[in-house]
C-alpha cells in the first residue's frame with residue numbers, strides 16, 4: 001500500500017511563540033528537540049488543529065494567538081494525499097482566526113472555506129499522546145471518554161456532531177428540570193432527541209470498540225514491546241432508542257432531585273485492563289501505563305488505516321523520554337510501518353539516536369525550528 005497522507009510543508013504564523021515558522025518534511029518520522037519552553041509542543045498543537053476539535057491542549061483560541069502578534073493566528077499545511085502521483089499539486093489545508101475574540105476557527109481546504117472543521121477528517125486523521133494524558137487510567141471518566149470519542153470520530157466523522165446534538169438536548173432537559181417545568185409534552189420532545197442522538201453515539205462507540213479489540217488481538221505477539229489492552233465500555237446500554245427514551249421518562253423525578261441527567265452516553269467510561277498482567281490499567285506501574293497507552297494508540301492507528309485506507313498522523317509529545325532504548329527503537333519501527341507520519345518531541349537529541357538516518361530532525365529554540373543538518 002502506498003504511504004500517506006503526509007504533511008510536506010507546515011507554516012505557523014503568530015501561533016504562540018512562533019512568529020513565523022515554515023517547515024518542510026520528506027520523511028515518515030519527524031523529531032523536534034530543544035530545551036524546555038522552546039516551542040516544540042506548540043508545533044504539535046498547531047498540527048493537531050488540522051483535525052476537528054480544540055487541539056491537543058484543548059486551549060482557548062485566544063491563548064494560541066502569539067502574545068506579540070496582531071491578535072490572530074494561522075496554521076497551514078501542504079498535504080500529499082495517499083493516492084498522489086508524481087507532479088500532482090499537494091492539497092493545502094489551513095486554519096486560524098483573525099481576531100482573538102472569535103468563537104470558532106476558520107478552516108480552508110484548497111483555499112475554499114469549509115462548513116465545519118469535520119471536513120478536515122476527509123484529508124487528515126490526527127491521533128496524539130501528550131504527558132497530560134499520563135493519568136488517563138487513574139483520572140476521571142470524562143478524560144477517558146474524550147480520548148475514546150476521538151478514536152470513534154476517526155472512524156465515524158459525524159460522532160462529534162451527534163454528541164453535540166445530545167448535549168444540547170440534555171442541557172435543555174436539565175434546564176427545564178431546574179426551572180420546575182413539569183409538562184410531560186416538553187420533556188418528551190427533548191428526550192426523543194436525546195434518545196436518537198444517544199443511540200447513534202452508542203452504536204458508533206460499540207462498533208469502534210469491536211474493531212479496536214480485533215485490531216489489538218491481531219497485533220498480539222507481533223507488538224511485544226507494548227502490552228495489549230483489554231477494553232470494554234461501562235455505562236447504561238442506550239443502544240435501543242425506545243428503551244432509553246422510556247428510561248429518561250421514568251427517571252425524571254430522580255434526575256430532578258439530582259439536578260442533572262444521571263443516565264446516558266455522557267456517563268459512559270472506557271474500561272482498560274493491562275492484558276499481559278490481567279490487572280486494571282490504573283493498578284499497573286507508571287511505565288506500564290505509558291506503554292499500554294502507546295500500544296492503544298498504535299492499535300487505533302492500524303485500525304484507522306485498515307478501515308479508511310489512510311494512515312493517521314501521530315503526534316507523540318515527549319514520548320521517548322519515558323521509554324527504554326528497546327522500546328524507543330520498537331516505537332520508531334512500528335510508526336514507520338504504519339505508513340503515515342509521526343511527529344515527536346524531546347528535550348534531548350540522544351533520545352532519537354536510533355531514528356533512521358534520513359528522519360527529519362529539527363532543533364527548536366525560542367520559537368524557531370532549524371533542520372539539524374544545517375545547525
Ligand SMILES: Nc1ncnc2c1ncn2[C@@H]1O[C@H](COP(=O)(O)OP(=O)(O)OP(=O)(O)O)[C@@H](O)[C@H]1O
Nearest residue numbers: 016017036037038039040041042063064065066067
Ligand atoms: N500565546 C503565546 N504567545 C507567545 N508565547 C507563548 C504563547 N503561549 C505559549 N507561549 C510560550 O511557548 C513556550 C512553550 O512552548 P512549548 O510548550 O511548545 O514548549 P516545549 O518546547 O514543548 O517545552 P517542554 O520541553 O518544556 O515541554 C513558553 O515559553 C510559553 O511562554
